[in-house]
Amino acid sequence: MSASITSGNPADWPIWGHDYVVRDLVAAAIRGPRHAYIFAGFEHLGKRTAAITFAQALMCSAPPSPGVPCRSCRNCARIARGTHPDVSEWNLQRQQAAAEKASTSKNLSLNIATVRDISASLAMRPFESTYRVIIVDDVETMQETAQEAFLKTLEEPPPYAVILLLTTDAEILLETIRSRAATVQFQPVQEFIIASGLEARGIESALAHEISQMSEGRPGWAILASQNPPMLDDRRLRTEEARRWIEADRYNQLIEATKLGEAFSKDRESVFVRLSALQHAWRHDLTSGLEAADLDRVTTAVQALKSIEMCFSDLDANVRPKLALQTMVLQWQSSQQ
Numbered sequence: 001m002s003a004s005i006t007s008g009n010p011a012d013w014p015i016w017g018h019d020y021v022v023r024d025l026v027a028a029a030i031r032g033p034r035h036a037y038i039f040a041g042f043e044h045l046g047k048r049t050a051a052i053t054f055a056q057a058l059m060c061s062a063p064p065s066p067g068v069p070c071r072s073c074r075n076c077a078r079i080a081r082g083t084h085p086d087v088s089e090w091n092l093q094r095q096q097a098a099a100e101k102a103s104t105s106k107n108l109s110l111n112i113a114t115v116r117d118i119s120a121s122l123a124m125r126p127f128e129s130t131y132r133v134i135i136v137d138d139v140e141t142m143q144e145t146a147q148e149a150f151l152k153t154l155e156e157p158p159p160y161a162v163i164l165l166l167t168t169d170a171e172i173l174l175e176t177i178r179s180r181a182a183t184v185q186f187q188p189v190q191e192f193i194i195a196s197g198l199e200a201r202g203i204e205s206a207l208a209h210e211i212s213q214m215s216e217g218r219p220g221w222a223i224l225a226s227q228n229p230p231m232l233d234d235r236r237l238r239t240e241e242a243r244r245w246i247e248a249d250r251y252n253q254l255i256e257a258t259k260l261g262e263a264f265s266k267d268r269e270s271v272f273v274r275l276s277a278l279q280h281a282w283r284h285d286l287t288s289g290l291e292a293a294d295l296d297r298v299t300t301a302v303q304a305l306k307s308i309e310m311c312f313s314d315l316d317a318n319v320r321p322k323l324a325l326q327t328m329v330l331q332w333q334s335s336q337q
């Protein structure tokens with residue numbers, strides 16, 4: 001059972017953390033799944049891996065224990081490769097690839113044509129299995145008209161249908177869609193679980209801990225970063241910058257805010273990048289404050305995070321950038337004081 005230690009969840013699912021989610025899905029695979037699920041949570045938390053593993057759990061021909069796929073039989077292998085005839089995956093990238101044959105315009109949301117393709121695919125009985133599993137990613141991009149079209153599929157799903165909707169935000173979905181699916185919420189994974197997962201993949205311990213700290217509980221990000229040194233260096237640089245800003249005295253905090261405010265009209269993107277690095281830094285403070293039950297630290301971090309949210313919406317609303325950024329800084333309680 002060493003895999004359960006490295007994956008950090010109670011079953012031998014190849015997912016880091018998410019104990020409750022895994023328990024529920026294992027139980028669902030054993031007693032028979034519902035027709036539709038919404039997997040909700042930030043990017044890189046493991047929603048897609050969970051969806052693929054769930055499909056494997058439903059179709060595995062040699063499960064080592066109930067609800068746990070072997071991940072090596074022909075069914076499991078084909079699902080992992082994306083070649084199983086009864087499991088299909090839809091997302092923006094696939095839609096874009098299909099559209100490029102016909103047009104060059106960029107698709108930023110899952111559209112009605114894709115919804116129709118999904119329905120057509122779902123109408124086919126499974127060729128080999130009891131179920132037809134449809135995994136739809138990027139669901140948060142679906143406009144209301146596409147959602148309404150999709151609702152028809154959800155209202156009368158064929159008996160073999162298992163529809164997994166992956167979204168960064170469940171709230172964006174129509175209530176009528178949400179009420180027809182079971183929502184499975186993915187939370188950030190604890191740092192030590194990510195660190196031990198990385199170590200189990202051969203990453204040296206100090207680096208594994210550094211990456212897990214930067215990952216904000218996102219195993220997928222941690223794995224990507226561990227394979228991509230430039231990505232890691234970039235994050236290190238941004239984190240240091242953010243730390244210096246946070247830890248500076250009030251005068252220098254304001255100078256930095258002013259500089260960025262002045263740069264905003266020429267380079268919005270880099271200002272947004274700096275702001276999200278700030279968010280990462282404060283979120284990290286929030287997490288360690290919570291872990292240490294340090295209420296002051298938690299309060300300070302929450303307040304700072306609110307000030308950044310406010311700054312984002314001020315900039316969106318065309319408040320003068322300098323003012324928006326200075327106002328944000330003035331709401332930080334310096335961690336030095």
Ligand SMILES: [Zn+2]
Nearest residue numbers: 060070073076
């Ligand atoms: Zn299998």
